[in-house]
Amino acid sequence: MLDLPAAVALSVLPGAQGANLLRAFLARSPAAPLSAFRLAAELEEACPHRARLSLARAAEAAAPLLDDLAAGRRRAIVFGGEAYPPRLAAIPDPPPLLWINGDAASLAQPVIAIVGSRYATPSSLDVARALARDLAGFGFVIASGLARGVDEAAHRGALDAGATVGVLGCGLDRIYPPEHGPLAQVIVASGAIVSELPPSAEPKPEHFPRRNRIISGLALGVVVVEASLKSGSLITARCAADQGREVMAVPGTALGLRHRGSHSLIRDGAALVETAEDVLAALGLALRPVAPPPTGETAGDRHVGQTATVDPILAALDGGEALSLGRLEAATGLSTVELLALLTLHEIAGRIVRVPGGAFRTPPTPVVR
């Protein structure tokens, strides 16, 4: 638990200092609440003079941001709070705080990251966009870095069919690259733009490697599209591996050096993926999109994926009551990821409907036995 003043103060510390202090604090007393007061006391005891000095400066810099938060002019998600995405909380060095524009709930959905070259070939851009669109169609939120090239293609593909999350290497007040301002506006309408850096932070080169751990930390797995051996995407892939997340790579031409990084990931054990179905398989899911039943055939005649005749979701919804995702998880024993993908398939097939508030129920006129 981290109180807001402490979180904001940590957030404005330069570089990795805030996350490192949080990590050190968590290592010593994982369950204790961390207030600004306690943080100061801890530092008084444990930290070198210089760190205490910077924290004093940080608290000063944090003051107007705390005012903004109190007045609702800015929004932030604090480590340990309910809105903080559980997958991100599980990484070794979680950001103390995420500044956010958009829908905080999108971060806690099943997220898949797609990252790659800023100067990708048209063919790689097509792959990234198609993958993102198809995965968003399965109910996954696509995370990427809002950069030019593959990142942009991934965000746009996701927007074709669902929601996406952009993780910045600068503050929320300075979208980088600047021409992606309009894209960011569209993203926040259904997903979110987040950053661990204070709102006014500039896009410095040293921000991006650390930003990458957040992209992978939010995600179940990272798909790398067109990475050379020097690509920053390899950092994201390494973060994913360190965090125990699935690493996937899309192959490309062996001519030239553009895909050498992706291919070296595959040689080192990353899953080779070409399609959204390959990504699901790499994540241990085996779902197939189900075509709507042809005329004359009732939905009940058909099977969803490998769930065979008695589908646990349809069984749970059999009473006609609308159930939230949480209640469906409890009723079916399925993971959130499996559940969301299966719900999407049932929805496409017309077997269930989504009701306002995010719950699910059988359609008003039942087509399912």
Place this chain on the structure above:
Amino acid sequence: MLDLPAAVALSVLPGAQGANLLRAFLARSPAAPLSAFRLAAELEEACPHRARLSLARAAEAAAPLLDDLAAGRRRAIVFGGEAYPPRLAAIPDPPPLLWINGDAASLAQPVIAIVGSRYATPSSLDVARALARDLAGFGFVIASGLARGVDEAAHRGALDAGATVGVLGCGLDRIYPPEHGPLAQVIVASGAIVSELPPSAEPKPEHFPRRNRIISGLALGVVVVEASLKSGSLITARCAADQGREVMAVPGTALGLRHRGSHSLIRDGAALVETAEDVLAALGLALRPVAPPPTGETAGDRHVGQTATVDPILAALDGGEALSLGRLEAATGLSTVELLALLTLHEIAGRIVRVPGGAFRTPPTPVVR
């Protein structure tokens, strides 16, 4: 041991009959010499009426071919004979006989097969040609199927730097496709064109899958370039795996279906290769081409690959005597493959020279200590 009349008779049997009879005979009495007379006796005992009938016809068809062989108008390599390539003899169903134009010795060199799509993209053709050229530069003979597309690119790439072997799915008198007649002429000048089918055999579709076992059977490993899921190259890859040869695949774009077969090979454990160095690494070698020493630097200052200061080849040749490959193998303990690759590197670097008859020695004016 198979005598020539028996080999030719088996060779003219339709389909897999000849190889199957040889396999059955080898299974019963691996070391016994197999003459036409003995073959007839075996069949009298063991085979159904129809097979004996076809063998009678085969012996008839074989007669003029035996005359051609006796008169030197045609050449053939017989299973069990000295010229028969040892790697091919080791497969489960070796051809009883290979008809050959060109240099039989090229078949016994370290061979790497490169196969792939007949309708490959320019990018895949470039990859195949560059791989073949670079591997030929290391002293490997490149085997392929003389087909359009990747096969042709592999043969031409090999010819840029060394020798190549074409394995036909028809008889030697009917080069297929016909426009590759001139290519075949160039190939036989340094390498060879071979076929297990009688010289007049037409290029029937059923010939090609069986032909593929010869391509892989001649080779240490098979590199697949651009195979779709229906590609015949996957048959060659499966033959290679069944024969215990290395399976390698070059990745390509994930867009479309052109590389799906190659990518599925990689998923199933084939080595992902982009360069000749990758192929060497997959074969368990770790050689790097060595640039000739710049002016002012003596060859002795440089190292070859990982062989460090005392090179076993240079040590063996230190006396100034020219040594054959066989004697170098005995002196150095290196495998033929390693030896040939290292010899090529030394030759490029000017440390050794090739003398007529295929032996190696240090240069007349020693540049090496």
